[in-house]
Amino acid sequence: MGFARKLRTMLGLRRAPKPENIPQHASIGRRTLFYTKPSNIFGCDETSPLEIGAFCSIAEETLFLCRANHPTHFVSTFPFEVHMTNSIAAYDDLVVNGPTKIGNDVWIGRRAIILPGITIGDGAVVGAGSIVTKDVAPYAVVAGNPARLIRNRFTDDQIASLLAIRWWEWSDEKIKAELPTFFGSIDAFIAANRAS
Incomplete structure (x- = not known):
């Protein structure tokens, strides 16, 4: 257990x-x-x-x-x-x-x-x-x-996007898979993970 x-x-x-x-x-x-x-x-x-x-x-x-x-x-x-x-x-x-x-x-x-x-x-x-x-x-x-x-x-638009993405609610596996994007451009991260 x-x-x-x-x-x-x-x-x-x-x-x-x-x-x-x-x-x-x-x-x-x-x-x-x-x-x-x-x-x-x-x-x-x-x-x-x-x-x-x-x-x-x-x-x-x-x-x-x-x-x-x-x-x-x-x-x-x-x-x-x-x-x-x-x-x-x-x-x-x-x-x-x-x-x-x-x-x-x-x-x-x-x-x-x-x-x-x-x-x-x-x-x-x-x-x-x-x-x-x-x-x-x-x-x-x-x-x-x-x-x-x-x-x-970040800018107001970037902040709004990050708050919509809510990456902290992702599973650990998704975070690990996306980890390289966490260390690149903020705009690239937002573009790759834009909330739909």
């Missing part, structure tokens, strides 16, 4: 098992390289899940803050109910910003910090040490504190 599971995973018919100790409400897509520690995912729960797509490269020491903001509309921002009265669990006092979503084929550099409720689009690049405070468009390159757009990886 173990061989059949591995084969289905390699064919892209089954998700790879997530790394050990990942929070229950976090998901990591197929073939994603997740080098950061699972303990670097904070406040991940059913109201603030973390979704990471396929074929991502997540560098060491990346922080995902699924719930991290203290409410600022009360007299104090101190978590009295967590640390003094013990009337609620840790993180339950933090603001809910919804899911944090990392697209497919995203590269996040070392020591980047992703704030709650952020969406990072397919093919985006987040520079090392960046603090992502706003959504990142597909195929954008962002860096800094706060992270700002440096450039887009």
Whole structure:
């Protein structure tokens, strides 16, 4: 049975098992390289899940803050109910910003910090040490504190074509067969794989 599971995973018919100790409400897509520690995912729960797509490269020491903001509309921002009265669990006092979503084929550099409720689009690049405070468009390159757009990886038409092709949904066999086209001209790749 173990061989059949591995084969289905390699064919892209089954998700790879997530790394050990990942929070229950976090998901990591197929073939994603997740080098950061699972303990670097904070406040991940059913109201603030973390979704990471396929074929991502997540560098060491990346922080995902699924719930991290203290409410600022009360007299104090101190978590009295967590640390003094013990009337609620840790993180339950933090603001809910919804899911944090990392697209497919995203590269996040070392020591980047992703704030709650952020969406990072397919093919985006987040520079090392960046603090992502706003959504990142597909195929954008962002860096800094706060992270700002440096450039887009491709033209708008090329980005639209890549998003339509959705190569990350291909089987591993198709990816291996098409691998030479991944390292050539972007326009040749799009022409060879244009979605019909």
